[in-house]
Amino acid sequence: xxxxKVMDHFSNPRNVGEIENAxxxxxxxxxxxxxxxxxxxxxxxxxxxxxxxxTFGCGAAIATSSMVTEMALGKTVDxxxxxxxxxxxxxxDGLPAQKMHCSNLAAxxxxxxxxxxxxxxx
Amino acid sequence: MKRIYxxxxxxxxxxxxxxxxxxxxxxxQFGNPSSVHWAGRAVAGAVEKxxxxxxxxxxxxxxxxxxxxxxxxxxxxAIKGTADALRDKGNHIITTAVEHPAVLNTCKFLEKQGxxxxxxxxxxxxxxxxxxxxxxxxxxxxxxxxxxANNETxxxxxxxxxxxxARKHRVRFHTDAVQALGKVPVDVQKANVDxxxxxxxxxxxxxxxxxxxxxxxxxxxxxxxxxxxxxxxRAGTHNVPAIVGLGLACELAGQELALKMxxxxxxxxxLEQGIFARIPEVKLNxxxxxxLPNTLNVSFAWIEGESLLLNLDLKGIAAxxxxxxxxxxxxxxxxxxxxxxxxxxxxxxxxxSLGPDNTEEEVxxxxxxxxxxxxxxxxxxxxYQRHLTCExxxxxxxx
Numbered sequence: 001x002x003x004x005k006v007m008d009h010f011s012n013p014r015n016v017g018e019i020e021n022a023x024x025x026x027x028x029x030x031x032x033x034x035x036x037x038x039x040x041x042x043x044x045x046x047x048x049x050x051x052x053x054x055t056f057g058c059g060a061a062i063a064t065s066s067m068v069t070e071m072a073l074g075k076t077v078d079x080x081x082x083x084x085x086x087x088x089x090x091x092x093d094g095l096p097a098q099k100m101h102c103s104n105l106a107a108x109x110x111x112x113x114x115x116x117x118x119x120x121x122x
Numbered sequence: 123m124k125r126i127y128x129x130x131x132x133x134x135x136x137x138x139x140x141x142x143x144x145x146x147x148x149x150x151q152f153g154n155p156s157s158v159h160w161a162g163r164a165v166a167g168a169v170e171k172x173x174x175x176x177x178x179x180x181x182x183x184x185x186x187x188x189x190x191x192x193x194x195x196x197x198x199x200a201i202k203g204t205a206d207a208l209r210d211k212g213n214h215i216i217t218t219a220v221e222h223p224a225v226l227n228t229c230k231f232l233e234k235q236g237x238x239x240x241x242x243x244x245x246x247x248x249x250x251x252x253x254x255x256x257x258x259x260x261x262x263x264x265x266x267x268x269x270x271a272n273n274e275t276x277x278x279x280x281x282x283x284x285x286x287x288a289r290k291h292r293v294r295f296h297t298d299a300v301q302a303l304g305k306v307p308v309d310v311q312k313a314n315v316d317x318x319x320x321x322x323x324x325x326x327x328x329x330x331x332x333x334x335x336x337x338x339x340x341x342x343x344x345x346x347x348x349x350x351x352x353x354x355x356r357a358g359t360h361n362v363p364a365i366v367g368l369g370l371a372c373e374l375a376g377q378e379l380a381l382k383m384x385x386x387x388x389x390x391x392x393l394e395q396g397i398f399a400r401i402p403e404v405k406l407n408x409x410x411x412x413x414l415p416n417t418l419n420v421s422f423a424w425i426e427g428e429s430l431l432l433n434l435d436l437k438g439i440a441a442x443x444x445x446x447x448x449x450x451x452x453x454x455x456x457x458x459x460x461x462x463x464x465x466x467x468x469x470x471x472x473x474x475s476l477g478p479d480n481t482e483e484e485v486x487x488x489x490x491x492x493x494x495x496x497x498x499x500x501x502x503x504x505x506y507q508r509h510l511t512c513e514x515x516x517x518x519x520x521x
Contacts, residue, residue: 002432010432011436016501031465031505032465033446034426034466035426036504036505054503055502055503056424056426056466056503056504056505058426058429059429059432061426061429
């Protein structure tokens with residue numbers, strides 16, 4: 001049911017972990033639907049120089065978290081804000097239909113982390 | 123890669139001797155058992171033999187067995203057939219919150235048709251409260267439907283006591299015994315059952331065949347309006363090969379039950395004890411002792427079930443989960459919900475259902491593979507970190 005790319009990111013997730021004293025932290029999802037994603041950012045001069053994630057969830061939740069960290073790393077926060085859940089799913093060669101609405105939240109978590117970073121900047 | 127199958131509550135392989143018994147009924151003995159000629163007569167006897175074999179397993183008369191096409195059909199027939207036949211007597215049905223969807227969704231359908239349904243709660247072990255059952259009975263109650271064994275947890279309801287209460291109050295009693303057959307003794311006389319459902323593929327017969335026990339004198343409206351098959355109770359040409367397979371599978375299940383299930387129980391206990399010894403923060407779901415000998419349902423705190431299943435699958439191990447992702451909805455298993463399992467634990471619930479073909483080596487392989495997978499997923503989980511400083515766990519809502 002999952003593509004090879006999803007299984008690759010699920011089996012060997014990139015950038016798992018936390019960043020101490022992160023510049024931005026974002027969390028989305030809730031326990032009742034079974035997916036919680038948390039993203040940690042390090043930002044230098046408006047560029048994402050380090051990114052880590054922690055996820056409680058299914059195969060799609062873990063794979064999208066891993067993929068979004070890979071896609072966001074090295075981008076400016078403005079560029080990263082352009083990343084969408086749909087783009088993450090596409091980069092994984094697609095997700096099963098029933099996963100598109102529940103487990104495809106990784107870009108939202110990234111945006112929350114950027115929002116948190118910007119609030120800290122103020 | 124090793125392939126280890128521990129999902130026998132989902133389905134079982136057709137037993138080789140069952141397949142062999144079925145094969146002549148495809149090309150050589152292909153007749154319709156309703157035909158009077160030689161081709162029909164040859165297979166009519168085989169269908170009746172299968173009826174006797176099924177009847178013997180549950181201690182009823184062969185005439186009380188109706189072949190159906192699966193367990194869900196049997197439940198549907200028993201419940202809707204009763205609702206229609208007893209419509210003049212009352213409109214109240216009692217069932218439990220942990221039934222298989224074949225029962226629950228049929229009851230929900232009947233609610234839309236004007237029937238009232240009481241869904242009895244269960245306790246944290248998934249056990250039924252007999253006093254609550256008795257208190258729920260009203261003058262309008264026409265049916266009690268309670269499963270023999272729960273498919274997710276293996277918890278065994280006190281079926282004989284339920285049957286006694288039903289008889290005392292003269293209420294018809296239906297039980298979905300799909301998971302119990304071949305795993306524990308099932309006797310419709312002892313349990314005072316009026317309607318009981320059997321499914322072939324859970325005990326080594328093929329998919330697409332089942333049986334409904336209808337106690338003699340039980341008025342049931344047929345749901346398929348067609349020919350006169352099965353004494354006008356279930357129209358449609360018999361699926362002869364599958365029925366022959368079901369018959370033999372039932373006979374073998376009866377013969378081997380004690381021996382095979384003792385072996386399965388030992389393996390299940392080895393797995394259960396091994397998991398609890400090797401992995402911290404594990405919760406057993408279901409009754410600790412009053413349980414099918416083959417079923418183990420556990421939740422590994424802080425991780426989600428589907429990701430665990432995928433990891434096990436990558437190592438060749440087949441199990442199942444009550445997480446939302448595998449239930450086909452956004453909610454985790456209704457059985458976990460009814461047992462008040464905390465919601466992240468419900469998403470983590472993982473079922474190992476063993477069979478007689480499993481071995482000690484396979485159990486030990488699972489015990490070797492499982493702990494590092496659980497630890498890796500925990501290390502990835504934001505909840506696992508959080509529980510160490512767990513004041514802000516409000517996100518972890520209870521069902």
